[in-house]
Amino acid sequence: MPHKKVNWIELFYDLIYVAAIATATHTLLHVEDQTIPVEYMVKFILIFIPIWWAWVGQTLFVNRYGEDTNRDRIWMSVQMVFVILMTASLSVDFDTYYLPFLIGYLGVRLVVSIQYISAIQREVAERKMVAKFLGYGFLIGALISLGSLLFDSWIKYFVLYLGISVDIVVPLIGRKHIKKVPINTPHLLERFGLLTIILFGEFIVSIVSIIEVEKNQWNSIGILLLTFTLVMAMWWQYFDTLEKKVNKEYKTSGQLIVYGHLIIFMSMSVIASVIQLGFLYDIGKDVWVAIAFASTLIYVGGTSLVFHKYRYKTNRLKLKHYLLLVSVNIGLFISSLLLPVDKIIVLIQLACFFVFYAYITTKNK
Incomplete structure (x- = not known):
């Protein structure tokens, strides 16, 4: 398998996540009565997982289908805007920043979904099938999370993370097909x-x-x-x-x-x-x-x-x-x-x- 080189825009893309990772890490620096409340440990997990998955989504697309064309660079640039919005909205106070966080996260995931769906037109055989499966599978997960806007209180968070969970599980469900298009x-x-x-x-x-x-x-x-x-x-x-x-x-x-x-x-x-x-x-x-x-x-x-x-x-x-x-x-x-x-x-x-x-x-x- 030929070695695919990491391109410069990928490195730039990684730098956008520095602040996001720092925000997640600092969530644990809340000490009350000489201990870290369980609430903050849970919030650390809930903040970290979307950051990790947002980064993974674009990284895996580039790994399998990326060509470092102007088209790919434009899509990644658009995604960076959403990553910055998502990062700026990360907070232990979820309610106050919920809408901008949701827009940022869903923007990242929808861009990835669109990239896979676009790849369907130029791929064949197994590569075409995997692009279709992942593109529409991720789209379903994003739409479920979008549905959180219809609810209030804890229910909206349940729906948000239900969509994220579906998103994460999609590649596992399709593993027998995905392994036919191995990673680089x-x-x-x-x-x-x-x-x-x-x-x-x-x-x-x-x-x-x-x-x-x-x-x-x-x-x-x-x-x-x-x-x-x-x-x-x-x-x-x-x-x-x-x-x-x-x-x-x-x-x-x-x-x-x-x-x-x-x-x-x-x-x-x-x-x-x-x-x-x-x-x-x-x-x-x-x-x-x-x-x-x-x-x-x-x-x-x-x-x-x-x-x-x-x-x-x-x-x-x-x-x-x-x-x-x-x-x-x-x-x-x-x-x-x-x-x-x-x-x-x-x-x-x-x-x-x-x-x-x-x-x-x-x-x-």
């Missing part, structure tokens, strides 16, 4: 890698935020070294696997990459929030420790889910590796709860865990 694996992995870089940017924001307010210079240096070690270990584990350990010629529907990265991205956002929560907010230690190690374990699960199938067989982690990682995570979690250790020690444990994870994944042959 190198391009898709590169695109997700680029968005992962944006998520790593949230870690840098967290680190800088702490250093800016930390009065003790030695504490600042220590926190900087620990958090940056954690980030670099995550980066090393992810991108060493992406660049050296996966078979980019593997032809699939790409759904493991797409849906697995939702887990990766959400857990990364939570871990980035954990860094700030531990040192800038009055959050209970037990709550903070639980969120930190739970999100870390979810990240391990997400990266394992995405990359295991695509790894060369000689590079695949074995069951003993996964059991060891889970055991170490749980052990550090329990020790952090039971022992009288401060947050710096917990941060050291988190950094060491990610270094250990990077070591196992990069050295495994």
Whole structure:
């Protein structure tokens, strides 16, 4: 399969999502009575999923049908306007910004649907059938979400996310047909890698935020070294696997990459929030420790889910590796709860865990 190059407008498109991801991540920075209310955790999920799916929709269209023509660039430019509107409307106060958010999100999804329907005219055989299935399937999901305007109170949100859920499930329903038009694996992995870089940017924001307010210079240096070690270990584990350990010629529907990265991205956002929560907010230690190690374990699960199938067989982690990682995570979690250790020690444990994870994944042959 020839390598489809990421074009410049795709990179520009990604930058539009920087603010959207930041807004979703900052939703978790609401502490009341030394804990994060469940309400804000739910809102984090409800904000993050439409962002991820809006980005995925255009990325997958470009991957399968994009030709980097003037037509494609114009459609992507139109979509950027809707992405900006959607991003500007993201808020924990859903009611106030509901209409502009709905217009922005539906604009993004309708553009993708129109692109697929337009592709029907120029494609043949399986490619034509898949374009038709996805184009009209996504259109149905968008129309269901549009129907939320007919309702008030919680019902409109139910209808909105019912449409989003239908949208997300459409490719899964048609998987047996979609896999006949496999993704361009190198391009898709590169695109997700680029968005992962944006998520790593949230870690840098967290680190800088702490250093800016930390009065003790030695504490600042220590926190900087620990958090940056954690980030670099995550980066090393992810991108060493992406660049050296996966078979980019593997032809699939790409759904493991797409849906697995939702887990990766959400857990990364939570871990980035954990860094700030531990040192800038009055959050209970037990709550903070639980969120930190739970999100870390979810990240391990997400990266394992995405990359295991695509790894060369000689590079695949074995069951003993996964059991060891889970055991170490749980052990550090329990020790952090039971022992009288401060947050710096917990941060050291988190950094060491990610270094250990990077070591196992990069050295495994």
